Amino acid sequence: MRSIVALVLLALSLMSAASQAELLVQKQAFTLENYTTIGGKTIAEVTIGWESYGQLNDAKDNVILITHFFSGNSHAAGKYSSADPLPGYWDAIIGPGKAIDTDKYFVISSDTLVNAFPHDPNVITTGPASINPATGKPYGLDFPVVTIADFVQVQHALISSLGIEKLHAVMGPSMGSLQAIEWAARYPDQVERMISVIGTGAMDAWSIMALEHWARAIKTDPNWNNGNYYGAEAPLLGVTNALALITQYAMHPLSMNMRSPAPTVLPEAGLASVTNSLPELDFLFASAALRAPMADANHILYLVRANQLFVAGHNTDLATGLSAIKAKTLFLPASNDLLLQPYLAKQTVELLQQQGKTPQYEEISGIWGHLDGLFSISSKAETIREFLATP
Template sequence: MLYKSIALACLLLSAAPQGETLVTKKQFHADTFTTFGGSIINDVKIGYESYGKLNKQKDNAILITHYFSANSHAAGKYASDDPQAGYWDAIIGPGKAIDTDHYFVISVDSLVNLNANDPNTITTGPASINPDTGKPYGLSFPVVTIRDFVNIQKAVLESLGIKQLYGVVGASMGSMQAIDWAAAYPDWVPRMISVVGSGETDDWSSSLLEQWAIPIRLDPNWRQGDYYASSPPLEGLTAALMFITQAALSPEFFNQVASTSDIDHQSSQQAILQDIHQSPAIVCWLRERAQQRARLMDANHLLYLVRANQLFVAGHQGELAKGLQNVKAKSLFLPASNDLLLMPYLAKRAHQTLLALGKQSELIELEGNLGHLNGVSLISQQGDKIKQFLAQ
């Protein structure tokens, strides 16, 4: 049914056929980590997953950088009876576009990962215990940037003896990490793929991101981030996730949801006519899914992710052209034509900037009715192009 495929998309999971690869979460530990802003974080723990085998030369590694609400579970399953495989299982695996018969594929949980309460996520952030106080950091945790996500990934790779990547591929917030990798460490990155991505966060995008933070800050349970010994701000977090989900989809998609028999639109209209406390059926549908996801997430972590995205410009040198001038990677941009979150002009701007700097870059638009989520659930439509690009 249409409703079932829609529900999977709204959970930000791939609706593609699931693979049989079984994976385990591994943990990386650093005694200290210095942020891009100059702060020191002690006792950093980060999770990661890998697929395929690292060759003797250790030069076949492809890094997958994940999107805002994801973690490192990019492919495979933790157990054979898991209902869902990783979000890009359609293109990662034996014989697939990112072929694990040839490549060692690795993905790393971000710092301040949104899924802080998920047992399959390992991350250090505001919800973590500050070893200096024995209490959760809360808002005393330092502000982090996309570059910090890149640098913790680099530390994980170096711990495995990897000194250069074969390529880096990421969607959405992951695309920001991918292009920043190419800008910050050009000798590491010969190939970069940006899916539904951006080279910088402009004023429009920064304001959109702020909408996700506002309901959390207005929730009385937020308590200026000091809620770990009391009730968390789940109402604010749920509202934020509703905004995120709607922005990640398209009007066409929402109208299709509302037209299915699973949503009793007519009864809903009667209910909201009679009672101001009632909500339209589509809003209830959206809220229910946000509530389900909120249980595994942390509100403060969302605020820190918002700020990291608001601060982003590839290369972190203030200007996009300046930040991209040292890029050596061949680049492939795959924006979604109807993306309302990271609109196609953002990828086109980065692509055109690279071309103006004399770099190699291609751009192909993804199609489909999922908007931003075309880059997750419908990524297989460009599987052949991704495979071809990586083979070059």
């Protein structure tokens, strides 16, 4: 029986099959001596990972910034070596001759603070599992709460360190879309175009509640120990349950039911005891358990909170935050998305229209649900190409 992870990898492989040339990349590091959060707390020595594709022109005006989703990182395209089985998550649209043409654009993909999978060897970004210089121990819950605005401000420092003053565009899926619209609201004179894929301008009550299920799965694991588990047994059961929930929210029943074992009528194990598993549950939770050791419980909690607190511009309300935006905007929600449902993008588009702006809106069709923002993005390649070319 294939795991969900294996199916995701297969989908990514199919997405990149038409790649014209192999793009080889390397992870780079950007470090700030210290960073003060939106909440007024200072983090010493902040590091984020980043990658780039293409060449920066002399005018430094061909830059496109890619911001990543909740469980992703800055590996948006290409491979680290020819031996890698799969490329980055948006390799279908980033590269020579593709929608985001690296023969034309200099593409930067940046990590956020607090990556969900800090034990991935390709993740180098600061978070609660990092060592606090003041104590010589992991931060744990002493790490300050961070917001999407904090992610963007650290990225802004990265961009500034490269001498870049303008972004031709900023674009991201899911949590990356929150960063993209925050860029446009926070730095309106530096962002010329913004593309929000499977995103929203603000979290509503329903979405905040949905995200909390991911957090509660971790907090109820006794090994979580109020965040003090470093050097002890990690709360892997809680992380496994959280990752299983994330997977189910991200997939539509059409794709999940096609890949899961078909339910059987009155299975013997199910009748024998309520503590016994079922094949459908094994399919979901076994694959989550394989990924759990690469993740960190506290990191997931911090990312959940950053998403729960999001409103573009982090101002008094969404309309006020959106009023600062000068960039051309394109919204690409997924029709079958059950996590960040299309109505959220529509609400943001309507507010922009009320402000006299002209956002573009198209829905991504597919069977993957929220994951159509990754697996079906090539269906919007020409829309993206044309939008990037608009004067």
